[in-house]
Amino acid sequence: MLSYKDMDQTQLETTLVELKSNYKKFKDQNLNLNMARGKPSCDQMDMTEDFLFKVIEETEKLESKDGTDCRNYGILEGLPEMREIFSEMMEIDSDKILALGNSSLELMFNVISYSMTQLRPGATKPWYEIKDRKFLCPVPGYDRHFAVTEHFGFELVPVQMTENGPDMDEVERLCAADDSIKGIWCVPKYSNPDGYVYDEETTRRLAKMKAADDFLIMWDNTYCVHHLYDDPAKQGHLLDIMALSEEAGYPDRVLVFASTSKMTFANAGIGAIAGSKSNIDWYLSNLKFQTIGPDKMSQLFQAQLIKKAGGVKELMKRHATILRPKFELVLDVLQEELGEFNIADWHKPLGGYFISVNLQPGTAKQVVAMCKDAGVILTGAGATYPYNKDPHDSNIRIAPSYPTIKELETAIRVFCTCAKIAAVENYLSQ
Numbered sequence: 001m002l003s004y005k006d007m008d009q010t011q012l013e014t015t016l017v018e019l020k021s022n023y024k025k026f027k028d029q030n031l032n033l034n035m036a037r038g039k040p041s042c043d044q045m046d047m048t049e050d051f052l053f054k055v056i057e058e059t060e061k062l063e064s065k066d067g068t069d070c071r072n073y074g075i076l077e078g079l080p081e082m083r084e085i086f087s088e089m090m091e092i093d094s095d096k097i098l099a100l101g102n103s104s105l106e107l108m109f110n111v112i113s114y115s116m117t118q119l120r121p122g123a124t125k126p127w128y129e130i131k132d133r134k135f136l137c138p139v140p141g142y143d144r145h146f147a148v149t150e151h152f153g154f155e156l157v158p159v160q161m162t163e164n165g166p167d168m169d170e171v172e173r174l175c176a177a178d179d180s181i182k183g184i185w186c187v188p189k190y191s192n193p194d195g196y197v198y199d200e201e202t203t204r205r206l207a208k209m210k211a212a213d214d215f216l217i218m219w220d221n222t223y224c225v226h227h228l229y230d231d232p233a234k235q236g237h238l239l240d241i242m243a244l245s246e247e248a249g250y251p252d253r254v255l256v257f258a259s260t261s262k263m264t265f266a267n268a269g270i271g272a273i274a275g276s277k278s279n280i281d282w283y284l285s286n287l288k289f290q291t292i293g294p295d296k297m298s299q300l301f302q303a304q305l306i307k308k309a310g311g312v313k314e315l316m317k318r319h320a321t322i323l324r325p326k327f328e329l330v331l332d333v334l335q336e337e338l339g340e341f342n343i344a345d346w347h348k349p350l351g352g353y354f355i356s357v358n359l360q361p362g363t364a365k366q367v368v369a370m371c372k373d374a375g376v377i378l379t380g381a382g383a384t385y386p387y388n389k390d391p392h393d394s395n396i397r398i399a400p401s402y403p404t405i406k407e408l409e410t411a412i413r414v415f416c417t418c419a420k421i422a423a424v425e426n427y428l429s430q
């Protein structure tokens with residue numbers, strides 16, 4: 001098959017007619033499919049629900065392992081059994097971890113919010129006093145991260161992602177020159193949306209680079225145990241950034257986040273934050289004004305549920321058996337439909353919740369709109385960039401987790417058809 005760029009005008013026109021006829025067939029099906037957000041599927045949640053019901057049936061006392069009565073107030077730092085589960089997941093000692101509410105994003109929001117008015121370790125001014133405050137945003141990245149710092153008046157500075165993490169030459173150059181850069185968003189394992197894993201060099205450089213005294217690495221390790229494959233050689237592995245920063249003389253540079261949202265129930269899981277002793281004390285010194293303690297009943301049931309499922313690894317293996325075929329299907333169809341035409345590229349993630357596709361520059365918005373017209377909802381074009389502005393109008397995030405396999409196959413074929421139409425029209429217009 002000829003690549004589109006090698007076709008002459010007549011060949012392109014004939015191809016376009018065929019593609020538009022396929023597109024019309026999809027439209028005529030009145031589809032209603034959604035690949036927009038990384039939500040666990042009903043199958044995943046049904047599986048978890050079964051474990052929860054068993055746990056509830058078998059529970060005789062609402063008491064944690066240290067004897068805490070979970071029905072009552074207290075234990076600001078979270079139940080010990082939940083902190084131990086996070087310790088296994090995050091590979092951080094449990095005394096450096098707080099197990100808190102139903103969302104890690106909320107904890108990230110709190111960190112930025114507290115830092116606006118309260119001095120974080122290392123800071124000499126609260127951030128509201130830094131009028132030209134900035135935050136580094138590796139792109140493509142997670143829209144909700146960017147939105148938090150935008151909400152607090154930071155200028156969002158994009159830095160290009162590579163398959164080893166953010167472009168570190170650029171990160172070091174920017175941070176060394178400007179103390180008003182107060183931090184960086186990182187999804188170090190199975191990044192949202194590319195699925196990249198930060199390599200050792202990137203992690204070491206982040207830990208030791210020159211930056212503002214109160215520079216903060218928001219190490220959102222939300223996909224720490226969300227592997228698609230069981231074989232450790234096919235899993236992402238990270239260095240311990242907290243230990244590396246401490247060695248480099250910056251013990252308070254990093255806060256680490258994770259949650260059980262995509263292990264138990266989304267928005268009804270448990271969020272966790274980890275950091276140096278001073279960072280954790282600082283977080284608690286703010287949190288104590290906000291709440292008397294987290295929802296310990298939920299923590300108790302979730303800890304028992306994870307145990308009932310055979311522990312973190314077993315539970316995540318079960319999720320992977322549902323997710324892996326979906327990822328593989330999307331990757332196979334992308335290759336089959338787009339591979340030979342050289343009009344898109346994508347990475348094959350080994351975990352996480354997303355596949356990120358880079359289309360021909362200038363076509364992403366058109367493809368999202370055409371998919372929508374055919375009843376397939378994708379994440380908005382531009383959403384993976386600060387201020388929703390993808391300078392190349394090229395990146396699209398695909399979330400394969402929620403639809404059934406059958407729905408997913410149709411949805412991804414619609415996507416590929418739209419990508420091809422946009423590419424052919426692009427060549428015809430040149």
Ligand SMILES: Cc1ncc(COP(=O)(O)O)c(C=O)c1O
Nearest residue numbers: 038103104105187192222259261
């Ligand atoms: C990178 C990343 N961080 C955080 C979250 C949200 O986590 P939580 O449910 O714990 O708030 C998501 C959800 O998709 C995510 O992709």
